Amino acid sequence: MAEPRTRRRTKIGRVRIGLNVVVQVVLILFLAAMVNSLAFKHYKRWDFSRDQKYALSDKTKRFLDTLKGKMRITVFFSPNTPITADLQNLLTEYQYAGKGKIDVEQIDPERSLSRAKELFDKYKVVTDESLLVLDYDGRNKTVKASEMADVDQSGMAIGEGPRVAAFKGEQAITSAMIDLVEGKKKTLAYVMGHKEPALSAPTSPVSLLKTFIENENIKFQELNLLDQPAIPADINAVMIIGPQYDFSDREMQVLRDFWDKQGRIVVFVDPAANTPRLRAFLDELGVKVNDDRLMVFVRTGIQELALTRDVQAHFLGDSPVTKRLADVRAIFVGGTASLTLDPNRGRAVNIRLEPLIQAEKGYFAETDYNSDNQVKLQADAQKAATPKRPRMCR
Amino acid sequence: MRKFYTLLAREVRSYFYSPIAYVVMIFFLIISGIDFYFQVSFMNQRQVQYTIQEAFFNSVFFWFAFVLIFPLITMRLFAEEFKLGTIEPLTTAPVRDWQVVLSKFFGALVFYLILWIPTLIYFWIFARVTNQPAAHSPGAYFGSYLMLLLLGMFYLSIGCLTSVLTRNQIIAAIISFCAITLLFFLGLVQFILLDVTSATRDLLGYFSAIEHMGTFSRGIIDMRPIVLYVSMTIVVLMLTYQAFQSRKWRL
Numbered sequence: 001m002a003e004p005r006t007r008r009r010t011k012i013g014r015v016r017i018g019l020n021v022v023v024q025v026v027l028i029l030f031l032a033a034m035v036n037s038l039a040f041k042h043y044k045r046w047d048f049s050r051d052q053k054y055a056l057s058d059k060t061k062r063f064l065d066t067l068k069g070k071m072r073i074t075v076f077f078s079p080n081t082p083i084t085a086d087l088q089n090l091l092t093e094y095q096y097a098g099k100g101k102i103d104v105e106q107i108d109p110e111r112s113l114s115r116a117k118e119l120f121d122k123y124k125v126v127t128d129e130s131l132l133v134l135d136y137d138g139r140n141k142t143v144k145a146s147e148m149a150d151v152d153q154s155g156m157a158i159g160e161g162p163r164v165a166a167f168k169g170e171q172a173i174t175s176a177m178i179d180l181v182e183g184k185k186k187t188l189a190y191v192m193g194h195k196e197p198a199l200s201a202p203t204s205p206v207s208l209l210k211t212f213i214e215n216e217n218i219k220f221q222e223l224n225l226l227d228q229p230a231i232p233a234d235i236n237a238v239m240i241i242g243p244q245y246d247f248s249d250r251e252m253q254v255l256r257d258f259w260d261k262q263g264r265i266v267v268f269v270d271p272a273a274n275t276p277r278l279r280a281f282l283d284e285l286g287v288k289v290n291d292d293r294l295m296v297f298v299r300t301g302i303q304e305l306a307l308t309r310d311v312q313a314h315f316l317g318d319s320p321v322t323k324r325l326a327d328v329r330a331i332f333v334g335g336t337a338s339l340t341l342d343p344n345r346g347r348a349v350n351i352r353l354e355p356l357i358q359a360e361k362g363y364f365a366e367t368d369y370n371s372d373n374q375v376k377l378q379a380d381a382q383k384a385a386t387p388k389r390p391r392m393c394r
Numbered sequence: 395m396r397k398f399y400t401l402l403a404r405e406v407r408s409y410f411y412s413p414i415a416y417v418v419m420i421f422f423l424i425i426s427g428i429d430f431y432f433q434v435s436f437m438n439q440r441q442v443q444y445t446i447q448e449a450f451f452n453s454v455f456f457w458f459a460f461v462l463i464f465p466l467i468t469m470r471l472f473a474e475e476f477k478l479g480t481i482e483p484l485t486t487a488p489v490r491d492w493q494v495v496l497s498k499f500f501g502a503l504v505f506y507l508i509l510w511i512p513t514l515i516y517f518w519i520f521a522r523v524t525n526q527p528a529a530h531s532p533g534a535y536f537g538s539y540l541m542l543l544l545l546g547m548f549y550l551s552i553g554c555l556t557s558v559l560t561r562n563q564i565i566a567a568i569i570s571f572c573a574i575t576l577l578f579f580l581g582l583v584q585f586i587l588l589d590v591t592s593a594t595r596d597l598l599g600y601f602s603a604i605e606h607m608g609t610f611s612r613g614i615i616d617m618r619p620i621v622l623y624v625s626m627t628i629v630v631l632m633l634t635y636q637a638f639q640s641r642k643w644r645l
Contacts (some may be wrong), residue, residue: 021636028632032625039621040600048533049613082443089612106595164443 027042045096054089057095060174063181064097071177072135073104074119081130083149090169126211133215134173136180141217146324147172180215186236188213189223194243194275206241225251230258237264246275255281271337286345286353290338293369296362297381307377311336312360319354330357338365398493405501415505418466422509425580429455430516446520447529450513451611457578457604460545464574467506468553469614471498471565472638476561485642495635499554506546510539533613541610544623545603548572551630558637578603 047055056064073091077084088106093103109116119125123133123140139187190199191212197206199222201247210220223231223238225247231238231254238258247255259265267282269275269289279289296312297305310333317326339355346353364384366377409415433449436442442449450456471613475481484494517535529535556570557563581602584595599605606619 019638024632025636028629032629035625036600036622039618040597043617043621045617046615047613048536048615049531055612085443089609089614092609105432 031171033205036306041100043096044164045093051298054086054093056170057174058091058173060094060170061097063174064099064101065096065176067098067100067101067181069137070104071098073102073132074123074135074318075104075106075132076109076116076119076125077106077145078110079128081145083145084130086164086167087132087145087169090123094173100121100308104138124215126208126215131175131301134180135217136177137183139180139183139185140215141176141180142215143172145178147260184285185217187234189221189231189235190237191225191238191240191243192222193224193226194245194247196241197237198245225254230252230254231263235263237266240278241268242273243275243278244269244270244273246277249277252277252281269337271335274308284345285349285351288340289343290340290365290367292337292365292367293360294336294338294363295366295369295381296360296364297378305374305378307374309335313357314360315357316355319356321354322356329360335369369390397489398497401489401493401497402500402504405497406504409501409505411483412470414470415468418463419509421466422463423512425455425459426450426513426516429453429459430513430520434520445527445534447517447538448514448532448611450512451541451607452604461574461578462571463506463509464546464553465548465556465567465571467502468557468570469563470557471502471554472557473563473566475562477563491639492635494553495558495631495638499551499631499634502550502553503547504524506550506628510542529613531613533615535610537610537613537615539609540615541607541619544620545607547627548630549577551627551634552577555630555634558634577601581605586617 049055049203071131073094075087077087080318084301091102095104107116107119107122113341119133123135123142125131125133125142131142134141134143148161149167150165190196190206197204199207199210213220219259223235225231235258238255255265267278267283269278269290271293283291293309294311295307295309298308301308310331312331314329315322315325316325317323336359341353341355343353362385364381366380368376368380371377430446430450432455433446433453437446437449448567449457461513472481485491497549509559520526520528527536553566553574556573557566559569560566581604584602600622606616609616610619
């Protein structure tokens with residue numbers, strides 16, 4: 001009788017110890033989960049790297065402290081972009097400093113096709129370039145990879161990859177965030193009423209430009225100068241693209257008033273359009289639109305030369321406007337006139353004139369551009385073959 | 395505490411009495427040497443944005459050797475003692491079970507740290523030969539070796555646990571290899587899965603050893619991996635202790 005009782009007692013003892021062990025294990029697992037959950041939400045980071053490359057500036061930290069809502073950052077970066085790793089590290093610092101107010105989603109457009117398409121549609125992304133989209137309170141703004149770094153591509157010719165000369169991610173992202181949070185959109189007016197390209201066609205270059213501009217959190221507004229006594233004060237810049245009819249005197253006065261009030265005007269002139277008043281306005285500022293067309297003779301055989309009126313040109317990196325496009329080549333299809341810049345006139349009205357685009361070597365400005373006389377055109381080309389190459393106007 | 399140090403000294407000595415320690419050391423030095431050589435060759439061919447120290451601690455070779463060494467270091471810890479019967483004198487000696495478990499764990503940790511000492515010489519030689527710093531800052535070295543310590547603690551504790559569960563060293567090695575590899579690949583899931591939310595990606599990133607090493611090797615010390623690996627080491631050592639004790643009360 002004593003033996004079964006002892007066995008039963010031993011069994012009860014084992015069960016008790018087993019339960020005790022299970023409780024201990026569950027408790028320690030629970031504790032570990034709690035500690036990790038707390039650490040996941042509330043953590044600290046210390047930057048011991050030499051130049052504290054990823055440490056955020058005090059200005060950014062102060063700004064992130066003042067953030068009231070949630071800032072969502074969607075990153076569309078291909079892994080081949082040279083600054084991808086730098087950007088990821090930087091965004092981790094933003095998330096850390098943002099204390100839960102910064103939400104980052106990484107999308108590899110080459111792998112996550114469906115998600116990328118969904119977000120491309122949502123944010124109206126119309127470029128293949130790696131970029132990130134900041135979304136705050138229903139407003140969004142894009143920051144492109146080219147805005148975040150100076151990339152040295154000089155080694156490409158000898159088979160080396162692009163090298164990041166300077167990473168300026170924090171500067172670009174913080175300033176975009178400030179623009180978004182302040183919410184005060186800048187407005188760009190697109191002048192209508194002179195048969196300018198219509199915005200209605202969604203795939204037209206102007207519509208594409210509109211989307212680009214709106215992605216920068218800039219309001220794009222159509223403006224008809226005919227019914228305006230003055231350009232509204234909230235408009236920061238006016239864009240005139242290829243008007244086919246000239247502006248009236250009254251309209252020119254409205255434009256001049258805007259220019260005198262430190263307004264900004266972007267003008268694209270169609271060389272074929274008859275717009276003497278607009279051209280006179282530009283001439284006053286030292287920019288003369290010449291009555292000519294840029295052409296080039298291209299050798300197509302041993303003794304064959306073909307005349308082409310499509311202009312190959314490259315952007316000049318001397319001006320801050322085109323600095324990031326330095327040496328990028330572009331083709332201007334169709335008739336293109338040259339521009340003459342008169343620095344003296346510019347100085348008289350207190351503006352500095354800088355060329356932005358220059359035609360490639362070999363182009364000449366032909367004043368008799370309707371002529372089909374090849375001999376004459378060739379003679380003009382030879383005559384014009386001087387080191388000074390024409391600047392262009394569209 | 396004196397008993398613990400005595401046991402620890404015994405454990406460390408036992409590594410160097412067994413041939414496996416030298417096999418592991420030679421295997422490890424060959425792989426890490428090849429890794430270093432390849433990284434230097436690669437950097438000679440093209441301009442890169444990172445340093446040799448970052449490249450060394452984030453390469454495929456590094457992770458290959460890293461995942462393999464833990465089963466080799468830990469497989470004999472308890473399994474061998476169970477098989478040879480030397481565990482009996484140890485459990486009947488006037489030492490506590492936690493002292494036995496911790497001495498084995500720290501013994502393995504000391505051996506693991508000894509394995510890494512020669513890698514410091516690589517960087518010193520690199521700096522001497524090239525007149526270039528091998529890392530951007532002392533903080534980068536500190537971060538890398540701190541992460542090695544943290545990951546080592548966690549993976550060694552897993553090895554201890556698997557070794558206490560079986561008498562067979564090979565089985566212990568296979569189980570710990572599988573467990574460590576699975577944990578390692580858990581951190582890679584975020585790179586494989588496509589349409590996951592950013593919260594899920596953050597959560598997976600929390601367990602990603604590759605990501606942790608990438609951050610620490612740049613000289614950025616993040617508290618989260620420290621908490622994760624220290625807490626998980628404690629949990630697994632606690633489980634090891636319970637498994638070790640269970641041999642007594644299950645009889």
